[in-house]
Amino acid sequence: MSELPPKSSVKRWLVTTNHKDIGILYTVTALFFLVFGGILALLIRAQLWGDLGDGRLMSGLAYNEAVTAHGLVMVFWFLSPFAFAFANYLVPLQIGADDLAFPRLNALSFWLYAFSGVLLGISFFQGGTLDAGWTIYAPLNLPAYTPSIGSTTAILALFMFVVGVTASTMNFLVTIHHSRAEGMGLMDMPLFTWSILLTVWMMLFAFATLLAVGLILASDRIFGSLFFDATTEGGSLLWGHLFWFFGHPEVYIVFFPALGVMFEVFQSFSGRRIVGRKWVIAALILIAVQSFLVWMHHMFLTTINLEIKTLMMALTIGISLPFDLIVFALIYTLIKGRIRYTTPFLYSFGALFFIVVGGITGVFLGAIVLDYEFRGTYWVVAHFHYIMFGGATALFGGLYYWFPKMTGRMYNELWGKLQFAVFFVGFNLVYFSMFAAWETPRRVFEYVEAMTPIHRVGTVGAFILAFSFLMMFYIFAHALRHGEKVGDNPWDYTRTTEWAVPSPPPLENWEGRPSFEGGSLNFVSKATDGGHASAHDHEGHADHASIWPFAISVSMLVLLLGLSGLTVWNGREITGVSTGYAAVTAIGTVAFLGSMLQFGREGFSAPQPAVAERWPFEGMDKNKLGTWFFIASDIMVFGAFITAAIFIRFEAGWTTWQPVTDSIYGLVNTFILLTSSFAVVLALVYARRGSKKGTMAAIGATMFLGLSFMAVKAVEWHEKFFIDGVSWATNVQYTTYFMTTGLHALHVLLGLMIAAWLIFRTKEGAYMDDDRPIELFGIYWHFVDIVWVFLFPLFYLF
Amino acid sequence: MASVKKYAAIYVVLLVLAAGKFVFFELDQVFGYWDAFTGVMALAVAKTALIMWYYQHLNEEPRSITYLVLGSYFLVLLLAAAATFSITSGVY
Known part of the structure; x- marks a missing residue:
């Protein structure tokens, strides 16, 4: 649209x-x-x-x-x-x-x-x-x-x-x-x-x-x-x-x-x-x-x-x-x-x-x-x-x-x-x-x-x-x-x-390209653009309409409304799950995933200006810059979880806690994630070489390794839940362990979904001329790896 | 972008550093708890630096991206350190 x-x-x-x-x-x-x-x-x-x-x-x-x-x-x-x-x-x-x-x-x-x-x-x-x-x-x-x-x-x-x-x-x-x-x-x-x-x-x-x-x-x-x-x-x-x-x-x-x-x-x-x-x-x-x-x-x-x-x-x-x-x-x-x-x-x-x-x-x-x-x-x-x-x-x-x-x-x-x-x-x-x-x-x-x-x-x-x-x-x-x-x-x-510009301004703001070159912003009243106005120096026509932001938001409201009533509390015990709220959650989840998918599939053009001032981020594509801001933000999200884990443990007495699970799980998953990071790098190398097969194989390897990580995680959690009989609600130490590694696992899952999409698109012939999406995925995936670099010692060694 | 050989070499170094973290706590006759803790954290920082610099290609980006990421890490460190310090018994 x-x-x-x-x-x-x-x-x-x-x-x-x-x-x-x-x-x-x-x-x-x-x-x-x-x-x-x-x-x-x-x-x-x-x-x-x-x-x-x-x-x-x-x-x-x-x-x-x-x-x-x-x-x-x-x-x-x-x-x-x-x-x-x-x-x-x-x-x-x-x-x-x-x-x-x-x-x-x-x-x-x-x-x-x-x-x-x-x-x-x-x-x-x-x-x-x-x-x-x-x-x-x-x-x-x-x-x-x-x-x-x-x-x-x-x-x-x-x-x-x-x-x-x-x-x-x-x-x-x-x-x-x-x-x-x-x-x-x-x-x-x-x-x-x-x-x-x-x-x-x-x-x-x-x-x-x-x-x-x-x-x-x-x-x-x-x-x-x-x-x-x-x-x-x-x-x-x-x-x-x-x-x-x-x-x-x-x-x-x-x-x-x-x-x-x-x-x-x-x-x-x-x-x-x-x-x-x-x-x-x-x-x-x-x-x-x-x-x-x-x-x-x-x-x-x-x-x-x-x-x-x-x-x-x-x-x-x-x-x-x-x-x-x-x-x-x-x-x-x-x-x-x-x-x-x-x-x-x-x-x-x-x-x-x-x-x-x-x-x-x-x-x-x-x-x-x-x-x-x-x-x-x-x-x-x-x-x-x-x-x-x-x-x-x-x-x-x-x-x-x-x-x-x-x-x-x-x-x-x-x-x-x-x-x-x-x-x-x-x-x-x-x-x-x-x-x-x-x-x-x-x-x-x-x-x-x-x-x-x-x-x-x-x-x-x-x-x-x-x-x-x-x-x-x-x-x-x-x-x-x-x-x-x-x-x-x-x-x-x-x-x-x-x-x-007129009041109210036209849809695309300017007749031509605004420029402040040769002057400064300090103009009085009706100063114009200095005579540089010409055709738009952009890479293509801009779109202005999409229904999917609205749809995603409505479905997220439904999803969260359902989640709000999923757990019925009696002090600390879960006493029941409302079927009504469960149904609302299910509807919201399906609608949310569907509208997110449509958002991703929609062809929407928002060209970046060809000429612009970009200090201190010169030479960067806007999507890559956005990805880095997202990473900076995600560091804070994980940082808050890690701070919570450190703070609670310190308050309890640091050395009174022992790792709650076998460190071998953490070590194996460390090797798996590191290898998957290497595979992502190879995917970018192959994409730049124009090798469709190589790119697909490398992203496929990343996916396989990501799934392997999740499998090890599943075995580890299964042992905790069904053999040791513990969960995140057992005590605050288990809470920090399950929830922080769980948040990380969610990031891996999201990465796997993106990887699947990349394989699908590579098969269609994408990324051989423009490998930027693979590079952005790599930045994200390596970040997930870096988080694990710290979670491994925090929950498996210390 | 670096060569495949260079990426592979970095990968091997990362594997060695990861194994090193594990070894610190396995050799408990050699390293005390806090020695191992310090060693592991040092290795974690080294691994992070390698991944960021070569795999995330911070070496090819404007330096401001490095500062952006370091800024985030600094704030996390500040939050964790100051919050934890605030519940120490203190001098007074």
Whole structure:
């Protein structure tokens, strides 16, 4: 399928792979989840009003569910996707690309995101959704404490969301590093694109860890493994480490795009370039690196030792320094410029105010002794919202700023300003009141009576805030129908390329090839492409439509929904399997595999630009670059599993454990995998020589060896299950052994499926002129071998 | 791309290194537990380097790909080491 139906057709929105369409879909969906999370917030605030005469609005359990779902929805399903709505729409335009590097993958990311949200919604109707808080701490995340099927569904929804995010991360990394128009060096990129680039770099490592965390937790809940087992403190500390290794960078992942919007808006409405631009970029890079060095400041109240707490405190203070530089650069830009108080500017300026308040109050939490006092109180809630919703404030400004570009219509400026005023008042009433009532325990709706007036002010503020969003939706709806039509650029001063094309931009963005050669990105208003526009210098015609991303996502929803109810828990015993859920799982599995196969078979062309800036990955094919990003991400996934195994063993006493199985199995499989790696190399050699027979024989040998590996694994596991009578649910040592080697075996299985496909295609005559797919398979297969290099000693020798 | 001979030679070295890991723990009269542990980890790192450099052809890619992969390994090491250190008894 390659023809794209018109925008008036529903089908268009189901099949489109165009980055601007996907950007619109993200915008609408993220705003839907804002409303979803917002309604939950209003329920929370209503509960905090106090006794309504005949008791509280919700039961304790329902309140916990509302708090948990509110946090999850806002952090995962609203904030980041809202930012990536702009990233989807604007990054290709800002760097002079036609689309993202992998448009179908981009559509898949969106639909996985959208349907993961549907799955989360379904979880409310499966005996209640998760009620463990958005941080999902162990042991609350285990079935013993959150036994509903809906809790498992919520975890699986998060997992599905993260799969989509991971795909999106690799897509943006390849796009920005591979498709920048001629003459656009990294330092020339607009600051919004810079913020997205650094965001996806952080996401590459952080979300891969969350993916592993999701897998581990799903394994605990569905298969009964014991990673986060509550019998020792190790389980909850392990969760803390893995979650916050993701969770702290996540703060910046959410926040950087907001900063990017602020940079663009401040420039446009102060009429000058950001002061200290290079230093701002350096500060952003430094923060991105530092974000992975401070995660344990979220664990000051746990039993981790004082040395590491002190180190984390020092590093946390360190991370505030580059932030200070950025804040001063923003302020000084305004001082040096001539400000025009439009709605986008007001939002961005408001965001700056919120960030300063949130930042200062966050410094308190970075100090160990103060954190002992503040942690677990409304101080954290207030600080957190000033930062996170402060970031969202900038994004709302971005929506006003780019609305004319996305729709070709202008909103009513006066109404926009009025709406901002209501928003600003509501925001501060609800969140600043939390500082006033900071001694209120977090996640608890009962508080001392003296706090009642303050909490009621907060509740009134929440409803004012909600009303401001109704105003915003009305303003945009009105503008869509009656707004004044705009040309390429409705603003007086802009610095980025999206304003040099019509509003909204045409399907393929450009009449010719954009180039920044001989100039720089720093053009004013309607600068053109410098006269280089000519025919597209691409390798072929681009497709824009595919139904398979949608189909894969729907079938994955069905599959995960089925999985959620497969295991019925009674403490630690599996007491039965629901045939209904088993049937849903079977249907979902068949549909998922079928749609994946169709995705692979579909002829879909997304040509890479022949001329582009690619530093620091010059000379690489985009598929190979994507493969390497995938490998980097997969290293983190396995790394989290291996960390879990090491951490749990260390906590138990390293030398008190002996290998749980005969080392000869591991050694034999080591030789098998090494030989299979050699066979893959030979396949590439034969393909380059144009030998069809040799290539098929070498890939066939790889398959045979891979199957041999699986056979040895089967014998080994059979011995464990049926002779020794143990499984992953026996104890935590067996959990780490079975689940980590099991994940590796799944990778081998996936490799075997790819190898089978390669043999089939080689037989058809493929790869003799273009051996790149074999090379990419080799990179993957060797990685699987490398993982085994470490699993062998960890589980068979040590 | 290297010659088949070179790939075969690397394969033989990898087999020897793999066997070496096993031998460290078989010769427990010669090597103590932590000596064997250290030796095995050293061999694992050497094997990984060989596979990455020659079989995954990092030697032919832009150096930034090597840094990308090393960055991932470093973060895993950081996570595992810092998390594990955090539950040691400490001085205080």
